[in-house]
Amino acid sequence: MTSILSVKGVNKRFGGLQALGDVNLDVAENSCHAIIGPNGAGKSTLLNVLVGKLIPDSGSVVFDGQSVLGRQPHEINQMGISRVFQTPEIFADLSVMENMLIPCFAKRDGAFKMKAIGAVFGEKDMVQKAKEMLSEVGMLEKRDMIASSMSRGDKRRLEMAMCLVQDPRLLLLDEPTAGMARADTENTIELLKTIRKERGITMAIIEHDMNVVFSLAERITVLAQGTPLVEDIPDNIKGHPKVREAYLGEAQV
């Protein structure tokens, strides 16, 4: 399998703290790769490096043959990486439909285009695309609701739909079930499974919840103290002594 995202020798220090130490990671195309680890393992730092929010001290991050280092978040998105946040980041004051249309326009028109005269809803093909995506996640009938008035689960669903409608080459998920009730977590796992199966989108998940990880991931990297400990298929990660050590070590603290 070819790797779509390749992280090589990435280091990042914050003052005296080594947040990331020599991280190497390859996400294979059309796979679901999970990055797990105890709190403070550097998961979020790594994610922020991938989306351009942080610049590492050394190392390289190559996406689809191009380096992402030094690029702005919006440029990285235009390269084909979409990100789902821990708490849903949506356009809360806008309608669900408008929330969907914005990524559609971003995908077609690029980072900025002055289209100040034609009506939004005159763009039939964009509207069509947004509607198709909404019905895929089962939210079509909610398209005129103001996004902020929806339940948390629906907001999460909407955010995913906003990312997916851009047909990303890589979908980054930052603890997609954090703070969710059990039922919502199950729903989200189902949704992600469906997306994975039907669209074949490459996913990288950062997750704390083992349940989520083992039901989705095809490959898992365990991060501890900023360094990858092991990388393997889920079955081999379960009960791996080093992983247990890392997590139990955390429990003792």
Next chain:
Amino acid sequence: MTDQTTQPSVTSPARASKGGMFGLSSKDTTLLLVVFAMVVLAPFILNPFPEGSGLAQFNAGYPDLMQRFVIFGIFAIGFNILFGLTGYLSFGHAAFLGVGSYAAMWSMKLFTLNVIPGILFAVIVAGLFAAAVGFISLRRSGIYFSILTLAFAQMSYALAYSVLTPLTGGETGLQIKNTDNPILSNIPEGEIGRANLFGAQMGNSYEMAVGNWLFTFNLGYYIAAAFMLVAFYLSIRIFRSPFGMMLRAVKSNQQRMNYTGLTPKTYTLYAFIISGMYAGLAGGLMVAMDTQVGPERMFWTASGEVVIMTILGGAGTLIGPVLGAGSIKYMENILSKINKDVLHQWFAFLPDGLEDAVVVFADIFVGKQWHFTLGIVFMLVVIFLPGGLVEGAQRITARFSRKKSSNNTPAE
């Protein structure tokens, strides 16, 4: 839309694209036509009371005031494109108005007394100035953005007052003088030229007397009104366009915009420039109507005024800024004319002691103290009606329609 029928009818104004004109939805077309009718018929609408009657002082249908209604309407419509859509609160927009005025003035002094080139020149210069100020100020957001715009405007004011006197006329400002001889206008030696539109002067008016009523139709007003209608139409188009949607996205969540592959700052900068051009248009029109300009036009209280207008009317709504500008200019001109004598006339029916008490109390709110009333009204709006007059109107209609529908449905 193709599949509207397949869905239960959930109405959203933006979606109803059928049935309108000028590329607008039918609802927006209605709004535009209502505004058009009101602007064209303003000399009648604003003069409802017969001359010489006690209420005649509430008439606002004289050219000078009507011109101000539409000019400040343009200013507020433009400000609303920035503040109403993106949420960026500029406290320095009067600078663009002032720069536009100076630009139009020089076009008339040097080039031609025809107002059209002057107004266009004002729009262009204000737009360029806004591009420079916006480019720097937009590197920060929130209150820092407000302070940056305020600092730029105050600097422009201070410079226009002092160093730039050769360009701005300093404290006395600029007027058309008998020594001005614009190259494209033939002004006889020693005469003062007047602003005109292809020869027709701004001051030209046609008066129509009907019974005790007197209606004035002024050329200057109709020129300004035409510009205002175009400005209003363009603002509707911007609101409904993908660009307008992006601006609302800026207000809602810049982080998500970034991670959706968009550059919120660029969108905001364009909104800033457009609203600066609207301010320049307003400034140019002011000079076209009344050929003079001074630095006080750029003072920060003038910037505060457009903020108040927009919020009073309803920021982020289409018609709000126009309503806000209208109400404030009406208050400024009509409220400020009421004095104790007038109040005594009104309350003459009350017993003497009570009359005096009422007059003393009412006097706090009118005449020179009209700013007091303005401040109170503004505070009340910010506290209770964040959506401004438009929200107030919506609430009232909602209450009435609820009453109606509850009357129609049998009690359960």
Next chain:
Amino acid sequence: MDQIIVQILNGLDKGSAYALIALGLTLIFGTLGVVNFAHGALFMMGAFCAVVLSRILNLSHEVTVPGETDFLGNPATKDVPYVYDWFGEAAGASIIDWAVPLAILFSIPIMVALGFAMERGLIKHFYKRPHADQILVTFGLAIVLGEVIKYYFGANPIQTPAPEALSGRVDFGVWLGYGPNAIVYPMWRLVYFFFSAAIIAGVFAFLQFTTFGMVVRAGMADRETVGLLGIDIDKRFTFMFGLAAAVAGLAGVMYAPIVSPAYTMGMDWLVLSFVVVVVGGMGSLPGAVLAGFMLGIIESFASLPAVVDLLPGINQIIIYLVAIAILLTRPRGLMGRKGVMED
């Protein structure tokens, strides 16, 4: 060298006023998280406390002067302030003469009460609303306060002199070893500077050394945690608003002899004090003081004829230029905490 000292001195009185107003502004922002556009109006209210007190002290009644007649042959009358009756003529006259310093005592309860009323009646309801709303509603309040003053005191500035004994000039240069008349400085401005320094020191000492101040500082750093400790931080914050109002008021009282109070002064000072706060760093008390004095002195140097000849108009815009430069290069201001409204 003496030129430089003169400019520094000239910058001090304006800088003191900037520092005092900015101190209150940043105190309110740091504790309550509110952007108060009515703070300049509080400064103005303070200045008018001085005006009011001096009017009260001058309240007079008419008495006939025995043995004298006016030109119509009627008994001559003159106005005698009541204070003369109560304290005797000499003491009464000096009480009137010292109206402005006395107004310090007079203004404190008024300003604190005004601050409490503002916080409880209005500001309280805006804690959870966006900064833009806070700016707007306090902007409205500033207009209202200004108009109230205009209604009662008219639009013209009202002269409010300093006490005779403090209104002369100090030959400052002699103290520093220069010849006579090298550096002459109005005495009252020197008084103003020391007064401000005392107030600033008082506020810092209060926050530093009292338990109350400690809790407030903790609340400025992390409001939620302090709330979790079961401390009623809201009550203390109301008090802080009163304190900030009193500081602005005192700044205004003592400034009355320097610039005659007028209803526009609130707005005029507000814009500049905001610039000062932003330069110092929103929510930073030492920053506000530092930036206040710094900008006052920079402004005074920019007004030197040599500088103005070189860069015409620079004295008018220097404060704004500094503010823009700071905001663009160091958005949290000179001494602002990291992350406080920083972006």
